Amino acid sequence: MASVTGGPLVGHARSRPLSQRFRALLLRSEALRGYILLTPTLLVMFLLLVVPLCGMIAFSFFTQVYFDIDFTLTLKNYWSIIKPGAGNTYLGIPFPFETPVYTILLVKSLLMSLVATSVIVLMAYPMAYFIAFRATNHKFLWLVLITVPLWTSYLLRVFAWKVILGHNGVLNSGLISIGVIEEPLGFLLYNPAAVIITLTHAWLAFAILPIYVSLEKIDRSLLEAATDLGDSKLIRFLRVTLPLSLPGVISSALMVFIPTVGDYVTPAQVGGTSGIMIGTIIQRQFGAANNWPLGSALSIFMMLAVTAIVCLFLWGVGNDRIKARGA
Template structure:
């Protein structure tokens, strides 16, 4: 065997090109890659949500002087919002009505989502479409429909009168908190059904079988397995309903009457007829802070409850 002649030259060393510092950090950090992919959405949210919020926050420190706004920063609007009883009364009523509507919606939608998740084995998507079909119409049309149903000469009163169950139309059905709660519970039901269904559908059925083998009946199996595992859907449904309904002003304006008006109507009045935009902005900020506080407390309470059940 003849060896190749040796030369005096050294073999060239092939250097591996290493990524730069930023590129290496990008490849190693999963969260950084996720934020990079979310950046277009975050940019849209910053322009569409953060910028108006900053403008609203800045405006809340202004005051109205006649037909003009004084841009000198002051806490006068916040002091008035905290001191005048009418604002506190409207805020408390809003939380009460929204809370009742949220609880009623979740309690009504949970059985429907449970049935589709556990007892429907074919065409589940068709069932979901059928349950959400009434919500494909305009929100205003549904509100006006409930106004016809709950009216003095509406479907309910006419049926009760024809059957002789009442002598006069029920006055508490329309232009009351009851009408607002019923309409809100129906109008936002789709936002409760979907997260509840997704949460229930993801439950591992083998866990239910294990609970049955350990001697749990249907009730205990639901309380110890199904309900705790579906709590993320319940929490999502509560947030999706409670947060927007607290500031709703369309339903209270059309169905609430004097006793059903909410804080959203007061804010709309400040921006509209009163033309006091700084006061309306301050009330909006106060409402957002209270909603964030209530949501945080609810989240902490539910988390503690889940830890005790676990």
């Protein structure tokens, strides 16, 4: 059948002008239309993501010799990160490496990001819930209000926290003026907590939207059905609302966790020496230390760690869901 109907059609198509043939092809092939739609994005992604990434991977196998780059391929940079040695301990965990600072900073960055992500998701969820279920008339207004912090630059927001938490900052002078304390509190700024607070504030708005969308998508009759079948509000939340909004929670968590691990602006501004993160060290390699190959190796090291954690997280969540389905 195919050859009978296909033969003359093809012949006919050849006799038409090129523009018509292209249009016919376009209309017939959904894949082609999809690729055309994707082209600008793909171009940008290729030029600004794939090319630099490949460059960085290449660089990570080179070596820095004073002011010159030695282009012989070597694993020396990676070896310097994980070369066994006397080591050090961090949070009671031994890091038996010759230069333990890299691995320690990586673990510390991951932990700080994890804490920030958890705080952000826990704060974003109630807000998203409120907008999705309680704000009946002014949803749009609420959504706009949530984006208000994003109207100022990221750097300014970080500085704002410096102003709030600093030695002569808003918090200290406020507390002194109402007589709660006599001397400014020194522990507010330049520590991991300050970094986490700043990261939370900076990324909260991004976390609310995915959760809001997933909550908004929940069919309200499902909630009524759960109530009808005997669930009180809390139980219903745990059995229906939360599982159905989980995709939003996951995407929020990833959207916050991944970029915050490598952040170096916030730790550099409010972290001090104790709040330093892996991003700071990497940035230093490309700047003051002028060791691009090591910086590249550290970046890739960090990316691999983040990828591993994200995969582990997704696998865990997916596994949980499969288990729930099977029960």
